[in-house]
Amino acid sequence: MSLFKARDWWSTTVGEEEEFDLGCLCVANIDNATDELDKIIIGSYHGILRIFNPKPTKTDDGWSGYKPEDVLLEASLPEPILQLEAGKFVSGTENLHLAVLHPRKIAVYKVGVTSGAVEHGRHFQLNMSFEHNLKRTAFNFCFGPFGGVKGRDFLCVQSMDGTVSIFEQESFSFCRFLPGALLPGPIRYMPKLDSFVTVSSTWQLECYKYQVLAVATDAKTKEESQNIKSGKRVTWDWCYNLGEQALDLVVVNYENCPPSILVLVVENTINCLIGTHTTNSLMVYQDITLKWAAKLDFTPVQVKLATFQDLKGVIVTLSDKGRLECSYLGTDPALFIPPVPESRELNYADMDREMAQLQKRIKQSSHKAVLMPNLKKQEDDLQLLATVNTNFDDVSMATEVEFEDPDPVPSITVRVQVKARLTIEHINMHVHACWPLKSNVSSFEISSVDPSNPSEQFVSFFIVGKAMPADMTVSVSANYMSASGAPRVATARVKLPVKLVIKPVAPVKNAEFKLTLDSNKPPANLNELFPDLLGENAGGQGAALGFQYYGNGPIVTVLASKTSQRYRLQCDRFEAMWLMVKELSGRLNSHFNRGKNDSFALYFAGQLPLQEYFDLIDAHFEHRLNADRCKEMLNQRASQFRAIQRRLLTRFKDKTPSPLANLDTLLEGTYRQILHLADTIEENNQSQEVAALSLSSATSLFNYLIKLWTNMSEEEYKVLQQCVSPVVSSSTEQGWQESVDAAVTHLLRTTLAKSSKDQTLNPQPLHIPEDTTKVKKHLALMCDKLGKGARLVEGLPTNSMVNMNPTPRKEKKDKISATSKTVMENGHIDNSDDTETLIGSQFGQHKSKRNKDQDYGSDINGLSDLSMLGLPAENVDDGMTEKRKKKHIEAMVPDLDDMDDEPVALES
Numbered sequence: 001m002s003l004f005k006a007r008d009w010w011s012t013t014v015g016e017e018e019e020f021d022l023g024c025l026c027v028a029n030i031d032n033a034t035d036e037l038d039k040i041i042i043g044s045y046h047g048i049l050r051i052f053n054p055k056p057t058k059t060d061d062g063w064s065g066y067k068p069e070d071v072l073l074e075a076s077l078p079e080p081i082l083q084l085e086a087g088k089f090v091s092g093t094e095n096l097h098l099a100v101l102h103p104r105k106i107a108v109y110k111v112g113v114t115s116g117a118v119e120h121g122r123h124f125q126l127n128m129s130f131e132h133n134l135k136r137t138a139f140n141f142c143f144g145p146f147g148g149v150k151g152r153d154f155l156c157v158q159s160m161d162g163t164v165s166i167f168e169q170e171s172f173s174f175c176r177f178l179p180g181a182l183l184p185g186p187i188r189y190m191p192k193l194d195s196f197v198t199v200s201s202t203w204q205l206e207c208y209k210y211q212v213l214a215v216a217t218d219a220k221t222k223e224e225s226q227n228i229k230s231g232k233r234v235t236w237d238w239c240y241n242l243g244e245q246a247l248d249l250v251v252v253n254y255e256n257c258p259p260s261i262l263v264l265v266v267e268n269t270i271n272c273l274i275g276t277h278t279t280n281s282l283m284v285y286q287d288i289t290l291k292w293a294a295k296l297d298f299t300p301v302q303v304k305l306a307t308f309q310d311l312k313g314v315i316v317t318l319s320d321k322g323r324l325e326c327s328y329l330g331t332d333p334a335l336f337i338p339p340v341p342e343s344r345e346l347n348y349a350d351m352d353r354e355m356a357q358l359q360k361r362i363k364q365s366s367h368k369a370v371l372m373p374n375l376k377k378q379e380d381d382l383q384l385l386a387t388v389n390t391n392f393d394d395v396s397m398a399t400e401v402e403f404e405d406p407d408p409v410p411s412i413t414v415r416v417q418v419k420a421r422l423t424i425e426h427i428n429m430h431v432h433a434c435w436p437l438k439s440n441v442s443s444f445e446i447s448s449v450d451p452s453n454p455s456e457q458f459v460s461f462f463i464v465g466k467a468m469p470a471d472m473t474v475s476v477s478a479n480y481m482s483a484s485g486a487p488r489v490a491t492a493r494v495k496l497p498v499k500l501v502i503k504p505v506a507p508v509k510n511a512e513f514k515l516t517l518d519s520n521k522p523p524a525n526l527n528e529l530f531p532d533l534l535g536e537n538a539g540g541q542g543a544a545l546g547f548q549y550y551g552n553g554p555i556v557t558v559l560a561s562k563t564s565q566r567y568r569l570q571c572d573r574f575e576a577m578w579l580m581v582k583e584l585s586g587r588l589n590s591h592f593n594r595g596k597n598d599s600f601a602l603y604f605a606g607q608l609p610l611q612e613y614f615d616l617i618d619a620h621f622e623h624r625l626n627a628d629r630c631k632e633m634l635n636q637r638a639s640q641f642r643a644i645q646r647r648l649l650t651r652f653k654d655k656t657p658s659p660l661a662n663l664d665t666l667l668e669g670t671y672r673q674i675l676h677l678a679d680t681i682e683e684n685n686q687s688q689e690v691a692a693l694s695l696s697s698a699t700s701l702f703n704y705l706i707k708l709w710t711n712m713s714e715e716e717y718k719v720l721q722q723c724v725s726p727v728v729s730s731s732t733e734q735g736w737q738e739s740v741d742a743a744v745t746h747l748l749r750t751t752l753a754k755s756s757k758d759q760t761l762n763p764q765p766l767h768i769p770e771d772t773t774k775v776k777k778h779l780a781l782m783c784d785k786l787g788k789g790a791r792l793v794e795g796l797p798t799n800s801m802v803n804m805n806p807t808p809r810k811e812k813k814d815k816i817s818a819t820s821k822t823v824m825e826n827g828h829i830d831n832s833d834d835t836e837t838l839i840g841s842q843f844g845q846h847k848s849k850r851n852k853d854q855d856y857g858s859d860i861n862g863l864s865d866l867s868m869l870g871l872p873a874e875n876v877d878d879g880m881t882e883k884r885k886k887k888h889i890e891a892m893v894p895d896l897d898d899m900d901d902e903p904v905a906l907e908s
Contacts, residue, residue: 006282006294006327009314010054012066014322018044020301022248023101023140025318027304028086030111031072031124032095033452034419038306039072040316041098042324043081049100050074051111051124054308054326073111073124079103087143087153090129091169094151097129101141106157106167107131115423115448122450130170136163142196144189146210156196158184164196164213176213176234178206186249195237199246206236275300275317282315284329298323381482382424382449384492385417397440397460403551411440411462412500416476416492418457423450428479429457435689436465437474437496446478463501466551467689468576470696470726472496497532498583504535507546507557511570513612515577517584517708518603521592523560523567529587547580556580574612575694578701585704604708608783613702614776620695620728621737621772623688628732628768630684634677641670692728695736699726706786710802716792723747723792724779738766741775744782751794752785 014020026041030051040052051073056063079102089097089108098109108129115122136159146154146166155167162181166173178198185199196208216234250272274283280299284292300317306326308314314326389412397411418427427446431439440460449455461474475493482488525542527534537545543562548555554573558580561567567584569577585602592600644667651660703724707717723743728736742764769775789798 006296006315006325006329008065009063009311009326009328010056010065010070011323011325011327012052012070014042014050014324015044015046015048018046018048018322020044020318020320020322022302023083024081025302025304025316026084026086026098027306027316028096030086030096030098031113031452034454035309035451036307037309040306040324040326041084041086042318043077043084043100044322045080045082047077047080048074049077049081049084049126052324054314073126075126077102079105082138083140085141085143088151089143089153089155089169091152098126099141099143099155101138101157103134103137105131105133106138106141106155113450113453115425115450115453122453132167132172134159134165136161136165139184140187142187142189144191146189146194147214148194156187156189158187158198160184162200166213174214174218176216176218178208179234179236186246188249188251190251192253197249197251199242199249203242203244203246205240205242205246207238208234209237212237273303273305273315275303282317282329292329294327294329296325296327298325380490381421381488382427382478382480382490383419383421384476384478384490385419386476386492386494387415387417388494388496389413389415393460396462398462398464399440400438401462401464402436403466405550405552407503407550409462409464409550410500411460412496413458413460414474414476414494414496416457416459418446418449418455418478420449420451420454422483423448424480426480430477430479431459431474432477433461433474434469434471436463436467436693437461437469437472437501438464439474461496461500463550465690466553467693468549468553468573468579468697469501470578470693470700472498472500472579498579499533502533502547502549502556502579504530504533504537505546505548505555506536507544507559508555508570509557511555511557512572513574513577513609514568514570515581515609515705516604516606517567517569517581518605519565519567519588520599520601520603521565523562523565524588524591526558526560529584529591549576558584573694574609575616575697575701578697578704581701581704602708603711604705608705608709609702610776610780610783613698613779614772616691616695616698617737617772617776620688620691623684623691624732624735624737624768626684627681627688630677630681634674634681637670637674637677641667641674644670689730692730692736696726696728699724699728706783710786710799712792712799713796716796719792732768734766735768737772737775738769741769741778742766744775744778747792748778748781748785751792752782752790 020042024043024045027038028041029036030039030041037053040054041049042052043049050071052070053072054070055067056065058064077100081100082103083101085099086096087099088094089099090110095110098111100107100109108131110127110129112125112127113122114125132155134157139158139160141155141157143153143155145152146156146168152169154169154173157165157167159165160183162178162184163175164178164187165175178200180200180202182201185201187196187198189196190207193207194210196210196213197205198208199205213234252272272285274285275281275296276283280296282294282296282300282303283290296317298317298319298321301320302318304316306314306316308326311328314328317323317325317327392410392412396408397413398409401409416429418429425448427449428443429446430443431441433439438461440462444457446455446457459476463469473493473495475491477489477491479487479489526545527538527540527542530545533545533547543560545558546555547558554571554576556569556571556576559568559570567588569580569584571577588602589600644663648660648663648667651658651663703717703720703726706712706720712720723746724740725736725743729739745764786792786799787802789800789802791797791799
């Protein structure tokens, strides 16, 4: 019948004296490899399951054919295998699993791969996920997303008497008797119609709706199901008389034609591949037209199409005796013979003109050439992908929480996927989450990752500290050795949702700090912006929402104006508004900028909150000074303790005992002071860490308000973030105050200078300042210049888009003008005039309320014991000279009469 023969690409004979039939062959990426290439799965009536991965190579004589390493897995199951299918059968994952139908049960297996440390390399394992025992002898089954579910496949098993049993993954759903069933036939599921199609014993093609089967009245026997007088009976939706027995049934879904069944023919193009029993041929039909035919060496019982590494569209055929063959249609390609070129006369004038044009183009390109070529970045050997779950964990993983809250502290899981371009071993994973956030694991090790088997890990994050995080970004890094032996690091960053640290509460009407943002769009409904943070506010008008930090933290209220295009945020803590300002801005942009032509923008037309920002700078600086003072006193007490020990040791070694002269009492008192100072230093460090977070949040908010206030470009905003950095370092040598002061001073002397004559570069060494006067004054001067149109990037025109030129208060007018005159003189910044800030503030008129919530997050005056140790509790200059300070420290040694009689154990 055919002049052509199917070309053998790979073939083998499976087993000895084993039998196969329709349903024993399956082609799928059953090991869920990243290359998404198919594997061949076959099962025999003898219960032998085999998985093949053909990888023939091209040789001079053709293809290399079957090799022993092509067998990935061979397992013996206790019962005959009737049918194999691959789908998403296990809940909680969308990976492919293998469903195996036996006469009296259906089992679902996971095909896993394990990388070995010996010569044979990785090996595959067959692990059972679950199984369902059947009350009736099975014939076949189908699967699909019954009921329109997403990302899951359910099972429908047809028994020998025509009964269908529905299994929703690990759970049994229901069992129904099909009307008029005598012998079973092929059955398939149509997702488009949410229906089952089968061919009955009357040679009719029948369609049953899934919903009809689900809501039908249950019956214990087939006869009872046909005689139901009350309730709903199982009836077909439509039927078609075939007039012949059907061997197989396939549901076709193509983009250019409606969903079709292979036994039905439509006008649009449908290509199908049919194997014949009489002529051992493969016939390719386009609709009802035979387009191609190729001869086979055996009679196929099942035909599949597969995609492998070196070839797409491979035809996989299986015989009833176990002959497995991968072939392709057509003949071997002929060698290319170049045609004889046409002879033509050469036109030298045209050649000269073309040469001149090419030389001109080369000359022009040489002027634009860069010194170094742009090398293409090589693909990394390892890739990390991190995704955040949209919902909280069902069971919170939060542990070691440092605060109490009436509501349980939630946790959220991040899925970390590790993909490798080649096999990599001994990967050290590290999870980085800045306090007060924490993860349930900080580090772990992955033994091996290969390209076909990416690794997945799950890490839970939660809040543990009684503080407000400045950033919700966490990162996961992987340390590994590349193929060349060089150490490499791969990093993935992910942003956690803000609902992890705040919870919805009722909005608060009055607050100490208020922030108003203008927009160019009508106000959005807050319920639509924050659907995941409504809580008790659900069902409201969407004009006011309240959010509270966990640990009885401050409450941030968000208001949307009904008459103007404005939003207001208010809170009793200035720095607490940063996360909600950032979240509100992001959600507003996502809400309005859905189309290509949408251009939503926020503006800030108020006065910059300099004084509130300066208060947080002073609070953080106070903790730094307290740390230095405590360390100085600790060094003095330790030196004194060692001196007393030496004297006591000398007395004890003396052959003639002498009185101790109360040295033991002095040693005990000094030891108590050392312990007290150590506790004070630890307490100060914790308070300094909280103050650093508050300063970081306030800096981010301050920079963002400057951006909105001046309509700053992204390039300028990046420069501002680098100069006034929101990253507050805990370093004692180069702290935040002196680093920011140096960066802002550099801006004032270069980019923000009035002219080139005023530009100077005289960097000063960084050391901890005596107070924060300079950095505050320089920040005020920078804001003043930005408000007058200065730009942070050279070459840009003067900014005329400042939303409001701040007007100083009248009583400070003369003093401010005097300051502006003494700012820049010959490029030098004059700091002699201790003036007020240039820009007023609409925030916090009653500063006595500042410590209203000082028990949460920040304990500015929490070191009450410092005054007891002779240190001022606040950063005030008491005029004490170094000499007086030394005498004061010496006077802190306790009097002997005041010592407590309670004994103290001394640690060696």
